[in-house]
Amino acid sequence: MRNQENILLEVKHLSVEFNGFQALTDVNMKIHDGELHVIIGPNGAGKTTFMDLVTGKSTPTTGIVLFEGVNITGKSTTEITRKYHIGRKFQGPNVFDNMTVKENIEIAMEGYSSMTKCVFFHKSAAFKDKVSEILGLIDLYDYRQFMASDLSHGQRQWLEIGMVVAQNPKLIILDEPTAGMTADETYKTGEMIKRLKGEHTLIVVEHDMDFVRQVAEYVTVLNYGQVLAEGTMEEIQNNDEVIAVYLKED
Numbered sequence: 001m002r003n004q005e006n007i008l009l010e011v012k013h014l015s016v017e018f019n020g021f022q023a024l025t026d027v028n029m030k031i032h033d034g035e036l037h038v039i040i041g042p043n044g045a046g047k048t049t050f051m052d053l054v055t056g057k058s059t060p061t062t063g064i065v066l067f068e069g070v071n072i073t074g075k076s077t078t079e080i081t082r083k084y085h086i087g088r089k090f091q092g093p094n095v096f097d098n099m100t101v102k103e104n105i106e107i108a109m110e111g112y113s114s115m116t117k118c119v120f121f122h123k124s125a126a127f128k129d130k131v132s133e134i135l136g137l138i139d140l141y142d143y144r145q146f147m148a149s150d151l152s153h154g155q156r157q158w159l160e161i162g163m164v165v166a167q168n169p170k171l172i173i174l175d176e177p178t179a180g181m182t183a184d185e186t187y188k189t190g191e192m193i194k195r196l197k198g199e200h201t202l203i204v205v206e207h208d209m210d211f212v213r214q215v216a217e218y219v220t221v222l223n224y225g226q227v228l229a230e231g232t233m234e235e236i237q238n239n240d241e242v243i244a245v246y247l248k249e250d
């Protein structure tokens with residue numbers, strides 16, 4: 001349920017300007033704990049920029065980012081990942097090609113376990129169980145001994161989702177996770193993301209409207225750096241302004 005009590009992330013009056021270009025203007029958004037929140041909008045609408053501001057990659061000109069009520073505006077990407085547990089997957093896969101699938105997940109997990117200072121954790125049964133669980137979640141258990149370079153484009157994207165999950169983030173941010181995927185891979189990615197919900201809160205940017213319909217609980221539409229509309233998938237699909245600027249070609 002969306003109510004005032006369970007807001008995980010809130011941005012207030014967020015604006016950013018790059019060399020005179022206003023990329024975001026007065027964006028207000030609330031992400032509730034445990035929800036799967038999809039952001040849609042035309043190319044250049046400011047979706048990736050929004051993620052950059054939440055994860056500390058860019059600093060807003062005005063406005064604030066609150067995570068669990070704490071003002072994290074202007075904090076470094078490292079601090080936001082490690083201390084506040086916000087994990088992000090960028091557009092396009094980004095994995096270690098010269099390692100196996102399993103090693104990629106282990107590396108991501110070790111980063112997390114060294115942060116918790118649990119020295120023996122990485123050799124423990126709990127660690128191995130967690131690695132197997134994540135490999136299952138991303139449909140790559142049978143491929144765990146494959147080199148990452150031998151995976152398909154879609155599988156590499158899943159591996160990177162697994163690497164984000166391995167860091168045990170409270171909030172997972174995914175930028176166009178189905179880009180370049182086949183229809184079958186896109187559908188599987190949707191089911192994967194739905195499995196992550198509940199244990200994690202997710203913000204997902206996507207253009208593929210079949211995928212958005214498959215997963216979205218709540219949708220925000222950005223256009224020219226501003227929030228054009230927000231609501232349930234049904235509300236968004238029936239919003240005349242959204243249809244006019246974004247959905248008419250769908």
Ligand SMILES: Nc1ncnc2c1ncn2[C@@H]1O[C@H](COP(=O)(O)OP(=O)(O)OP(=O)(O)O)[C@@H](O)[C@H]1O
Pocket residue numbers: 018019021023041042043044045046047048049050
């Ligand atoms: N660091 C930057 N410096 C200058 N301009 C930037 C910077 N980051 C983003 N922009 C501009 O801000 C606008 C919004 O870009 P952004 O990448 O956020 O759009 P998007 O909604 O993610 O689009 P797409 O769907 O194509 O990925 C674009 O016009 C882009 O060129």
Ligand SMILES: [Mg+2]
Pocket residue numbers: 047048049091175
């Ligand atoms: Mg983008």
